[in-house]
Structure formats: C-alpha cells, structure tokens
Amino acid sequence: MTLAEAMKGQKIIVKKINANDALKQRLFSFGLVRGAEVEVVDCSLGKSVIELKVGNTLFALRKEEAQKIEVEPKNEVIAV
C-alpha cells in the first residue's frame, strides 16, 4: 500500500520511497527513511494534504507525494 491510502491515526512503516531525488532528500531530512515509523495525524478537505508525524516532527505532504511512498501497517504488539 502507499502512504496516501493510510487512515487517519494509523501508524505505518516506510518500505520504499519512489520520489525524485530532490523530494527524497527533503523527506530524508525529516527523518522519513526506509524503516521509519510514521503516523498519519490529520488530513485536509478531500485528503489533498496529509499531516504526518515522524519522531517529534510534524509535517505536511500532498497526496500526490504520499502516493510515491510505499508503506506497510505497523504490527502492533498487543500486550496480554
């Protein structure tokens, strides 16, 4: 799945970033690298922009860009 498909409040793990070089670098500098944990905090009307949380950083990303990021849902370990 891509980041654009993630639900609000969902935590996911980044698998692969298919963006161009410049965008990739920018995402890296926010800490969004392969293996990073990302939380979808909010989305704007029509889901055109989504707000993400990586570590302690909040940042916004357009849907078009989010579609370039392959992710997988984080497997939550349920405490017994």
Next chain:
Amino acid sequence: MQKIKIALVGQPNVGKSMLINALSGTNKGKVGNYSGVTVDTLKICFTYNCYEFEIYDLPGTYSLNAYSKEEQVTKEFLQKEEYDVIVNVVDSTNMQRNLLLTLELLELNKKMLVTLNMIDEAKKDGISIDLTQLKKLLGVEVVAISAKEKEGLEELLKKIVDVVKNKRTLSKIIYSDAIEEEIDKIEHFLNEKNFSYKDLTNREVAIALLFENEEVYKAIHEDPIMIELYPILSDALEHIYTHHETKDIKEIIASEHAAIASGIAKEVVNSKAISKSLTLTQKIDKVLLNKYLGIPIFLFFMWLLFKATFELGALPMEYIDEFISWLGDVIGSFLKDEELRSLVVDGILGGVGAVLLFLPNIVILYFGIALLETTGYMSRVAFLLDGFFHKFGLHGKSFIPLVTGFGCSVPAYMAARTLKSPKDRLITLFIIGFMSCGARLPIYVLFTGAFFSQEVAGNVLFLIYITGALIGLLMAKLLRVFVFRGEDDPFVMEMPKYRLPSLRLLWYSIYSNASEYLKKAGTFILAASMLVWFASNYPKNKALEQSFEQKIAKASKEQKEKLEIKLKKALLEQSYLGKIGKASEPFFAPLGFDWKLSVALEAGLSAKEVVVSTLGVLYSIGEVDETSTSLKERLKKHLTLPTALSFIAFVMLYLPCFAASSVFTREAGGVKYLVYLFLFTTAVAWIFSFFIYHLSSLVVG
C-alpha cells in the same frame, strides 16, 4: 584584536536569529515561528573579551542538499566562504531530527560547536539531555542555552573562543559495520601510501571518498595513487550497495545518518513523558486544522483583524486629526507670509498629517501579522489552503509570502525564496502586489470612512483585502495556464509547534513598524508633500491672478467668494502638477477619475502613503476654509461613490511602490520582469476599475 568569523547554521525554526539578537543585544534578525523566516545571510558584529565576533546568521536548512533557494545560500556559504567555526544550533526538543544536519556538518571537517537551544522549553517538557555523553559521541563541544531566556550565552561565547583557539577535534561518529569496514580498508591503503590532504585525517578522506565528496575526488584525481585506489573504492562501494540494497549513495548516507541520529538521541535524551507541548500542539491542530472548520476559522481571524484595524484604529484617529488641525491653525496664525504659510499648513501638515492619521491602523495590522508569524499558525494555513491554492496553480507555501505581503511587499518578495520551483516563485512574485500592503491601508481607511458608515466600514475593508487576494489567485491561474506552464512542485512543509510569542517580541515588532512608518512620514512623505505643494503652486500666473483680482474688486460679496474659488481652481489647473494631471486625465477618465486623483495615483508609484498626502495637499489648496473640514469630508463632497470604489480598486491592483519594485526586480531576476509587472498590474487595475466604475454607476443610478 583577534577576529572570529562564525557561521551560524541550523535547521529552520530552531532560533538562530533569536540567538543572534540575544548575543548582540540588537533586534536585527527577524524572528518568527515557521521555517524560512531568514532567507538571506545576516552579518552581526560585536566584541567580547577582546575578541571581535563576526556572526553570519544563515538561512535555516534541513540538510546540505540545497532544496530551495534560501537553503542554497547556506550551502554555498559553508562550502565557499572562509570562516573560523561552525556554530550548529539545535532544537533541544527535537534532537533526533536536528542531529541529521549535525551529522552532515561534521562531515565538512571544520571546527565546530553544537549549541542546544531552547533548553528551557525542553526542561518544561520533561526532557533532560546528557551533555557530556553527547560531546563524547559527537567529538565536538556542546553547550546548552536558551536564547529566549538569555541563558548560557556567556558560556557559549567562551567555548567558541576555546574551539577557535584549540586544534580541531575529530568527529567520533561511528557508521554501520558495513561502512566502517570499507572506511578501514581505504584508510589503511591511504596510510600505507603516506597520503595526506589538507588538514584531513585519512579516515576523513576515506569517508569523503565513500560519500562521493566532489572536492576530495578532484584532489585525489590529480594524485598518482588514484590508479591503485580506484579498484579498492569501487569494490568498497559495491559492498555497501549490496548491503543497503540500493545504489543511491545519498539514500545510503541518509539511512546511515537516520540510524546514528536515532542511536544518539536514545542514548543522551531522557524524556520522562510524551512531549507535553507536542500533545498540546496536536490538540490545537484538531480544531484549527479541522476539515470543515479550518478555513472558516482562518477567515474569521482575518475578518477580526481587519475589523479591529478599522474600528479600534478609528478611536485615536479623531484626536490625532483634531491635534493636526489645531497645529495648523496655531502655526498658520504665526506665519504672516502667505507663501510660507501655505507651504507649512497646506503642503507639510496637509500631506504628512494625512499620513500620520493612520498610524493606529498600521499598528493594529502589524500586530495581527506578528501574531500570525510567531505563533506557528502560518504553516497551518498553508496546509489548509494548499488544496485550494493548488487549483489556482499556486503552491501552499506561497501563502507565507502572500500574507507577509499584507504587511509590506518588500519582505514578501524576499520570502518567496522558500519556494523551490522558479515558476512557482515567479507566479508568487507577480501576484504579491495584489495583497494590499500596509501602506495602502490609509487610502482604504480614508475612502471607506468617507463613503461608508462606521459600522460597515470594517467589513468593507475586509472585503477589499479578500477581493485583492481573490483577484491575485485568479491572475495566478491565468499566469500558470498561459505563461508559466510546468510541473507541480511537491508540497512538503514542517508544522512547527505552537508557541506563545513573548511580549518583548510582539512589542518589538509593533515598535519597529510604527517607528519605520513615522520615519517615512518625517522624511520621504515630508519631501514628497513639499514637492507636490510646489508643483501645485508653481508656476505662478500673474496675468491670470490680476484679471481675477480686478473682477473680484468689482464684484459683490457673494460673487467674490465664488470668484476666489474659481481663481484657485484655475491656478491649480495651470500649475505643473495640474498640467501633468491634465495630460494623463484621458487615460484615467474612463475610470471616473479627475486629474487630481490621477496625479495622486502617479505620485503613489513612489510610495503608497504619498497618495494620501497628495490628496491632502491637492484638496486643501482648492478650499476656502482650509483647516475646518477634514480630508475625508472634502472627498465626500467632491467625489461620487462609483469614483471612490473605482479608485480603491485601482489602488488595490496597480504597481507596488518604488522600493518594492526594485526588490521585485532583484528577486525575479531582471528589469524585463519589472516591465512585465508594470504592464500586467496596470492592465489588471485599469480593467477592474473600469468595470467597477461602470457597474456601480448603473446600480447607484
């Protein structure tokens, strides 16, 4: 005295400018709470302990990859300039991400010092940082400070001196095993060959080679060892590629850095609870970024701002107005010479006074913009509006320069540097002028006050600003479709934590803007008013005066007054200014402007306040009882509502002032763009005014 040249580097919004202000005791660095407040290098000098400090406040940058134009400024400075030490400012509340830049800076192999700023905020958030351990892991000096509370500044300066005086310490960063193994191999080879480059250790050279550092490559290229080094290097890279499952060395470096930063943060940062301020920020965002309410809330804030600008600003206005009238009467009674009296009362007080009247409005508007800039709300609005802006061919980030444009176009043109794509930047530059700046506010307040009731004037003012903004959006769309076609730029933007601005910061923002306004009134506007007065009183026409005087002498008392007015009108029309106005009248006539309004608009090309001062001078000369009625009432008497609306529209849309135009030319990259801007804005202003004039004439009847 020894000079120390410092490059102040850090990610955006970590408080570099605030630190430079705190260190130098000035307020030269503009402070705000969003990324991209500083877009150009600012140099500040001061002395401390017999050392001359020369600090360069560089635009914030997330990494050294130069994503946008202002980040490029930083990258080029670091690579090309000579400096003694890098002071890396780090946000203590967001260590992990900030360390990513720190790691890149360490790889530059320069003398460096890490400054943990906002340590007070970190403490409040329950975060403690092990400085000794951090120093050990990085290999460079670490100081914790709070620029806001002015804590630790003394220690910082001392440590800077120490770092400069002592030998460069080496980075202690350890990469992943796969990379370390290759570093060892290359380092070993270089040692065997007795290779050395500048003051770098062979380990540093090895890292630079693996990370494809161009400078080191060039140096090695000319060395005979290249032939032997080449297979070792390509072998090493091959190993690293296989290990990281990608051939993109930049991505490999990024993931190495991410792993190291996260490791260091885990080791030195001890946060007891989940960050309180971050949770609060997310809670506030739930409301302000709400899907449906977000934009209405933003519009409400803007409406409130303009309502306050008009209504609160009107309170002290009355007193200023009365004071200026009184001053005119007092001075007028002392000055016996008719010419001199006219210069002082009509020219100077009429012009400068008309501008001074609007100081309260300006103060309130700037207060609102300062709040927007310092709380962190600005980036949220960019988030909310990106979808909408995108439809108009604009970038969400364009919102920041556009809002800055409500204050003044000069910083707004500069702020457009945060836009990465040149086309986005140009479109934004072209429409910034449609965001009515603070200097146009007096014109609006004057006209809305004259033609609308007190209750609705504030709303009309809001409407004027919104209309300007909407026309700007529309024009952006046209430019995007017909002129600047091209690929969309990604929207990636940090949402800073909400912060309450300190009173000192707000006060400073108001104070500096108000004093700037007064200074302009006392110098530029003063000179312009005198010029306008002169141009409207000269050349004298003795023959005309005499012919009228003969008539007046013969006339009855009633006719006398009429003749006097007629004389003044005739004299004004044959003055220099009158001739200029008459010459350009045909161009403005279809918009309903007489020659006085035309001249005021032309004079407004120098500065928008001059429109008001020119009207002040022009409409006081033609009057018989000069100081008893205000400019507002005179306008009401002489102009019709359609003319007033048409005038507002023209002012809203035509070319910004001279200062702004020259900054525009520099930022856009050539005089040809200024010519385009002039033609573009004049055409848009003319067409809109034309429609507004004729439509409203139809409605009013």
